[in-house]
Amino acid sequence: MAALSERSGIPVATVKYYLREGLLHAGERTSRTQTEYDDTHVRRLGMIRALIDVGGLTVAHTAEVIAAMEDEAAPVGEVLSTAQRSVSRFAATTTPLSREHARGDLERVIDARGWQVSVDNPGRAAAVDVLATFDHLGGPDYTALVQAAAEAADLVAETDLQTVLATTGGREEMVETVVVGTVLGDVLMIALRRMAQEHHARKQYP
Amino acid sequence: MAALSERSGIPVATVKYYLREGLLHAGERTSRTQTEYDDTHVRRLGMIRALIDVGGLTVAHTAEVIAAMEDEAAPVGEVLSTAQRSVSRFAATTTPLSREHARGDLERVIDARGWQVSVDNPGRAAAVDVLATFDHLGGPDYTALVQAAAEAADLVAETDLQTVLATTGGREEMVETVVVGTVLGDVLMIALRRMAQEHHARKQYP
Known part of the structure; x- marks a missing residue:
């Protein structure tokens, strides 16, 4: 010890x-x-x-992620999917929001990118909440931002999968890479966005 | 009331x-x-x-964000920068990590994209922590993922600024858009990444 x-x-x-x-x-x-x-x-x-x-996960959430990683019997695709779901924890919105319009908007974004996404993908509900909140707040038009975020997500996710497939340590390392790459990759994307925001704002307000 | x-x-x-x-x-x-x-x-x-x-912010953090929005005297560029910083709260890493190598890696990513980023941008320390952790864990090569995340961040940040500039409600709406667009945009990017990950994983493991 x-x-x-x-x-x-x-x-x-x-x-x-x-x-x-x-x-x-x-x-x-x-x-x-x-x-x-x-x-x-x-x-x-x-x-x-x-x-x-x-990654900012709680101890309890980390325990769940680890439990999800350890299903030895499941096929690789399923284990990766379970690992990916286990690291996704979005805030539960208690504000009463009208979501019909947002659901249609998200469907169009998914279709435009040609994504196949199951109805219970954890990202769906969170994205609908964000789009419904944009509507609800009645600020500027966020359409371009949503499209850019979808394009950005596609680019990162394709590289995510290549990174997982490039592992050589077998199934265990693949699952670890899904977990670590997803959780730390989220933080990295957000951190890099802050830097890129500063860069673009400086060009506008030198 | x-x-x-x-x-x-x-x-x-x-x-x-x-x-x-x-x-x-x-x-x-x-x-x-x-x-x-x-x-x-x-x-x-x-x-x-x-x-x-x-956005998943705490009440205390939200209070700080709102306080940061209300400096009427500062020039617009500065208010936007304060608002952007106020919404950035990354986990404080307590693991002892060697960061020298990661700092150099991040510098090369920033240079490759031609970004001008101040030394105290809140994204810097968080990105260095992620890169140092990738090194520390000794898993697969995350270089391609880091580059994809930087390209994705650039794309989103450019649209972030266009969204802010497209507001017509004056300074107050600009600041609100920075705050809401940044916090909810983070959630949206992560949510869309989950969907895109499922799509790319399905192609590999139908």
Whole structure:
């Protein structure tokens, strides 16, 4: 345990907490006082900290994501889809919004890009909430922004899949790449958007 | 107050809470028992709920964003920049990460896109954390994903600025558009990425 803490740079108390909460798999008990931890534990700890520290996920949400990763029986496509869904947690809107118009708008965006998207994709409801809120607030026309966001999403998602397919460590590394790439990729897109916004605003207001 | 609650669809107790927390500006006291609220209050309430419900911001963070919007003396460029910064809140990484390499990588991404970005842009530190974490985890090569995310961010940010410039309601609407467009635009990009990921994964794993 002390060696694992040292290798991972994570305090012993925190490692114990992750074990209790089911985020980290148990080590192999080799004697009454010794438990062996290996590279899989170091690797898993790195992923846990990435999701919590950089991705901003809660410990509880991270535990769910890890549980979703561990279905050994499911086919690869299904495991990837489960992993992708498990990392998607959008705010639950309590404002009463009229969503009919927004649903039609989203359908047109999806059709324009030629996407095949299931009705229960977690992004759908969130996108409808955003479009309905744009309508509700009655500000400027966000149509161009929505189209640009869809084009941007398409570009990133295509590279997401190429990144997953380029992994060489088998199914486990593929799933890890979906999880880490999706959660940290979200943060990266948002961070880069802030930089690009500053750049374009500076050109306008030097 | 009852009329404001009805017009906005937000319970009286919640409206009172927003007044106490400084999210909503006070109404005009017209008699001992009457306070007048106008369209600016309805509009502000809509924005507050959009940021909290759809954007996932906390009440405290929303209060800070609103405070940042209200500097009447600053030039437009500065107000837009303050509003943009106020909505950027990234997780504070506590994992000890080596960031030197990631800083160089980010610099090359910024240079490749020709962006002018100040050293204290809030996206910088977050992007460095993500790149350092990718390095630290030692998974697949994320270079193509980082470049795609930068191209995507550029595309969206350019449209962000066009949307702000297309507003006709003066400075106040410009600032509101920066705030709403940035916070809800983040959610939209992430939501659309989930849909595009499903589409590209389905092509690979039908």
